[in-house]
Amino acid sequence: MKTKSFKLLVSSFALLAFIACDKDDDNTDNTGDNMELHAAFAEFDSENFNIYINDDEVVLETTGLPNHTSPYWSAGHPLDIEPTVTSYAQMAPGDIDQFNGSYTLRVPITPALANSSSATGLGAIGFAVSGSVIYNDQEGPNVPLDNAAPSLDYTGAHTGPQSYHYHLEPKAWSDDDDALIGIIxxxxxxxxxxxASTGDYPTDLDVSGGHMATTQHTDDAEYHYHIMNELYLNQYYILFPEDYQGSPNAIQ
Ligand SMILES: [Zn+2]
Ligand SMILES: [Zn+2]
Incomplete structure (x- = not known):
């Protein structure tokens, strides 16, 4: 009996090895080692995201819905809560679940820094791990975020023209720590x-909050951004107020 199951195990491994080799052979136009998803993608909400590799790109599809509580959910939704830092009188119009906030973003498997930086625009500039999108420090054309700050919920987000979105450090899962926020x-x-490379505030950030360092997701130093530790309105931290240091891809 023991011998039999051992044989079965061996043949299973042989089959797996065969499948793995076969897959490599079929992808001779790609570098096999780079075809794995970056470890950080495991932190993106599995209910809201579909993440996969297609050609030389990582494709991220999201429902646009956050995986946490907010007063912006419709009344009766299990994640709906009373506003704490904002109020019903100050909140932006529209509930999270009234928007069709699904988005797709395709990024290179190994993104590269651009020769020159470029300005972010209005609308989504990235995806948070929760499922919802990241905006910059503008509320609208020539409308600074200051005007909209009172409508932001406890996690720095509110509903907008197209979907629920974050402007500030998202306290729902990150508060003065090294948590993964999302992808720009x-x-x-x-x-x-x-x-995570030092356990402290980085001191070598460029103008966009980026630097080369290891993270909890990689032992090799790689370029990544941080929420800059600079107070906004004496109590908040803006997620991404400066330029892209790589080449932005469409979010649609
Ligand atoms: Zn906004
Ligand atoms: Zn870092």
Whole structure:
């Protein structure tokens, strides 16, 4: 009996090895070693995201819905809560679940820094791990975020023209730590205010909050962004107020 199951095990491994080799052979136009998803993608909400590799790109499809509580859910939704830092009178119009906020982003498997930086625009500039999208520090054309700050919920987000979105450090899962926040449309990951490489606030950030360092997701130093540890309105931290350092890809 023991021998039999051992044989079965051996043949299973042989079959697996055969399948693995076969797959490599079929992908001779790609570098086999790079075809694995970056470890950081495991932190993206599995209910809201579909993430896979297609050609030389990582494709991220999201429902646009956050996986946490907010007063912006419709009344009766299991994740709906009373507003704490905002109020019903100050909240932006529209509930999370009234929007069709599904989006797709395709980024290179190995993103590269661009020769020159480029400005972010209005609308989604990245995906948070929760499922919802990241905006910059503008509320609308010539409308600074200051005007909309009172409508932001406890996790720095509110509903907008197209979907629920974050402007500030998302307290639902990151508060003065090195948590993964999400991915910016140029393909680089955005982390909290601290860096796992030192356990402290990074001191070598460029103008966009980026630097080369290891993270909790890689032993090789790689470029990534941080929420910059600079106070906004004396109490908040803006997620991504500066330029892309890579080449932005469309979010649609
Ligand atoms: Zn907004
Ligand atoms: Zn870092």
């Amino acid at each position: 449309s140029d393909g680089f990951f955005l982390y909290g205010r601290k860096c």
